[in-house]
Amino acid sequence: DGGITQSPKYLFRKEGQNVTLSCEQNLNHDAMYWYRQDPGQGLRLIYYSQIVNDFQKGDIAEGYSVSREKKESFPLTVTSAQKNPTAFYLCASSGTSGISEQFFGPGTRLTVL
Amino acid sequence: GQQLNQSPQSMFIQEGEDVSMNCTSSSIFNTWLWYKQDPGEGPVLLIALYKAGELTSNGRLTAQFGITRKDSFLNISASIPSDVGIYFCAGLIQGAQKLVFGQGTRLTINP
Numbered sequence: 001d002g003g004i005t006q007s008p009k010y011l012f013r014k015e016g017q018n019v020t021l022s023c024e025q026n027l028n029h030d031a032m033y034w035y036r037q038d039p040g041q042g043l044r045l046i047y048y049s050q051i052v053n054d055f056q057k058g059d060i061a062e063g064y065s066v067s068r069e070k071k072e073s074f075p076l077t078v079t080s081a082q083k084n085p086t087a088f089y090l091c092a093s094s095g096t097s098g099i100s101e102q103f104f105g106p107g108t109r110l111t112v113l
Numbered sequence: 114g115q116q117l118n119q120s121p122q123s124m125f126i127q128e129g130e131d132v133s134m135n136c137t138s139s140s141i142f143n144t145w146l147w148y149k150q151d152p153g154e155g156p157v158l159l160i161a162l163y164k165a166g167e168l169t170s171n172g173r174l175t176a177q178f179g180i181t182r183k184d185s186f187l188n189i190s191a192s193i194p195s196d197v198g199i200y201f202c203a204g205l206i207q208g209a210q211k212l213v214f215g216q217g218t219r220l221t222i223n224p
Contacts, residue, residue, distance in 0.1 A: 004155075033211075042119075042201065042216040043156075050210065058211065090155050100144040100205040102212060104155030 003027065004105035006091050011110045013085075021076045021108050023091035032074035033092040033102060036060060043090065049074055078110060085112045119202050119215030127223050132189040134218040136202035144205040145185035146212070147176050151198045159200075160187070189220075197222050 004025045013019045023032065031050045035043040045058030049068040063082025068074055074093075078085045088109050092102040119136045126132060136145070144163055148156035160171050162178035162185060169176055173190045185204070189196055202215040 006155075043214045045211055048211060056210070088153075092155075100146060100212065101158060101161055102146075102203075103158060104148075107153070107155045109153070 004091060004093055004103060006089075006105040006108050009106065009108060011108055013110070013112050015112055016080045018077055018079050019085075019110065021078065021089055021091075021110070023074045023076065023105060024072055025074075025091075025093045025105075026072060027093055027095055027103065028071070029093035029095035029103075030071070031094045031102075032068070033094075034058075034064070034066065034074070034076045035090040035092065037088040037090060037107075046076065046089075085110060117202055117204060117213050117215040119218055121218060122216065123219040123221070125221045125223065126192060128192060128194060130192055132192055132196070132220060133186065134200060134202075135184060135186045136204070136215045137184040138204065138213075139183065140204075140206055141182045142185075142204035142213075143182070143207040145176070145178050146203040146205075147174075147185070147187050148201045148203065149198050150201065150217070156201055192220075192222055194222055194224060196220060 007022045033048040034046040047066040049055035065077045090107045091105040094102045147159045150156040160176040167178040175188045177186045199217045203212040
């Protein structure tokens, strides 16, 4: 089945450690996105990539880094510079129907202890 | 950045009631999307709207692209327990490369 996978579903890390969240899609979509969601809040854009080997900062990129070496993959690293990393992280992708119809993965809940 | 005002923030209704929610902005959008998010899951796209005045249905859900292009509405008829969740609107401003999301409407249904 085509879709977006994020792993793991739950992730625990100690403060000061970098952690990488996985996002893979087999929809052949060109664009991929990372969002952060805090309890009771909407979605805030961290980074996005419209093509392989290119990406742009979103609204809250500080303390995060990404890479886009393959079309299918868009990993997000939460660095120790991110002051409040505990959150629900959502990956999305969009394809030939335009950048507007974004399809989301199941999310990764990161807890930093 | 751009903001969408989504209301109401939360709704508590009886099963079988109809539901209405909306999103407004001071900016003009050329696409409106409505998503539903279940607890602990990613949002699922319900309806996409591309033209001012467009009215689109998906089962018991109906969404409209406002004539002014600054607002959109979502209606759910005859609510059932599985409608519980958070509904998000999202919009795309012409020429922009990223969606703007509303803050969400949390729907709770009393059986």
